Amino acid sequence: MSWITIVPDPDALARAAADDLRNIVREAVRERGVCHVALSGGSTPKALFGVLAQHGRDWLPWDQVVLWWGDERTVPPDHKDSNYGMAKQHLLDPLGLSPTKLHRMEGERDPDAAARDYERAMTEALGSPPVLDYNLLGMGKDGHTASLFPGSPGLGESKRFVIANPIDSPLANGKTTRITITWPTIAAARHTRILVAGADKAEVLAGVLEDPPGKYPSQNISGPDVRWLVDEAAASKLRRRS
Ligand code: 6PG
Secondary structure, eight states: OEEEEEESSHHHHHHHHHHHHHHHHHHHHHHHSOEEEEEOOSHHHHHHHHHHHHHOTTTTTGGGEEEEESEEESSOTTSTTOHHHHHIIIIIHHHTOOGGGBOOOOTTSOHHHHHHHHHHHHHHHHTTTTOOSEEEEEOOTTSOBTTBOTTOGGGGOOSOSEEEEEEEEGGGTEEEEEEEEOHHHHHHOSEEEEEEOSGGGHHHHHHHHHSOTTSOGGGGOOOSSEEEEEEHHHHTTOSOOO
């Protein structure tokens, strides 16, 4: 079942996402003593990290949070395009979070070997399929999510949980490979949140949510609790608003 929450603008989106994350973390910690959270790259997570950093270290039980990533570019961690690097700069460093509680996708290594090692780490910690408590996703203008881009071989992956996915997209500056979780991992997460902001996503968002399946990768997102958090500009072409 998937739900949509529409908020006025990107700032409200980041604040709503932070409040929602806090509820999920608290519940997971209360029930299981730990919360496994997967982060992603892009502008919407960056704004969320900014809000979390502003709230400060005590706003969430960070010592009980284990961080994972849903995808990574094949660059070193200090590269400007690294998803880990972005989180380090905007979330980890400002809050002084401990690196022992995080699992970075190693974008500087051979992508296939790094993906296999990450898959092993995930299944050892979270089972098979790995069950994340909270999976943060975004959606690109082409309807991709995580690094499951239109036309890429990873779209058809139904057995592996983390793969090296060769992609060819102007949104990724042409041909490259990215490390990414797959549909089975996305489907297994307890809570899935997809943050979407901006008028340039409106057409595709309406297609993803309201057209028959098969058009965009993001139409394959599934799970027990999937919620789209969307700003007014991105929601402007939706026919149904709840
Ligand atoms: C990445 C992502 C990617 C992202 C979308 C949306 O590494 O780029 O994980 O899937 O979530 O491209 O990005 P925005 O948040 O910028 O809209």
